[in-house]
Amino acid sequence: MPDVALKLPRDLTPWGMYMAADIVVKAVMIGLVLASVLTWTIWLAKSIELMFARRRMRQTIGALGQSRSWSEALANASSRNGNAAAMVRATDAELKLSADAISPEGVKERVASRLSRIEAAAGRSMMRGTGILASIGSTAPFVGLFGTVWGIMNSFIGISKAQTTNLAVVAPGIAEALLATALGLVAAIPAVVMYNMFSRSIAGYRAQYADATSEILRIVSRDLDRGAFDQRPAERRRTATAAE
DSSP states (O other), X not given: OHHHHHHSOOOOSHHHHHHHSOHHHHHHHHHHHHHHXXXXXXHHHHHHHHHHHHHHHHHHHXXXXXXXXXXHHHHHHTTSOSHHHHHHHHHHHHHHHTTTOSOHHXXXXXXXXXXXXXXXXXXXXXXXXXXXXXXXXXXXXXXXXXXXXXXXXHHHHHHHHHTOOOHHHHHHHHHHHHHHHXXXXXXXXXXXXXXXXXXXXXXXXHHHHHHHHHHHHHHHHHHHHHTTTOOSOHHXXXXXXXXX
């Protein structure tokens, strides 16, 4: 019995418990630490990306709100970078393609269709990487629990071989096993919090896209009523006017 006690690990610091753990528990711990590092890396990268994207969108919405005509909006916003400027350029392309269209309502529908596709693509792009956070948040506790179960099984096997229930024999193995659960929670809790935070922020970002779309459609509708884009021959304009 004394020989068994002497062989037990005395260093119950996290590093000491890791070094004394079984190879399977070690693999679980390493995986959870890597998952935690990945979680914080995604948080840093996505936070910076979202911050700059929302700032560019606010600037573009401000430029559109100050524009009185489409030509002025194009000059103010098309030189900017990002998806907001892409919305302006896509609208201008559709207006040029629809310059000889008869129905202004049809023009607005096609512009709105283009803008909705850009908005959806921007939302998908901004959500990229957040799925990893959701996966880590949902699976890390179970991975840690697996390491704990495996470690406790080994502890019970050690108890059986030692033929004793002395706490000094049982405690180190159980402590090593519970460390895996602790690491699982350390990886999972920040991942869940960050996923929820990014979900709310990206929803706000998409709301900015809706605001930009409304501004663009308002300017386009204003210029359509003025006939600024009507490049049809005079005969067709008179026929369309008479039909209305």
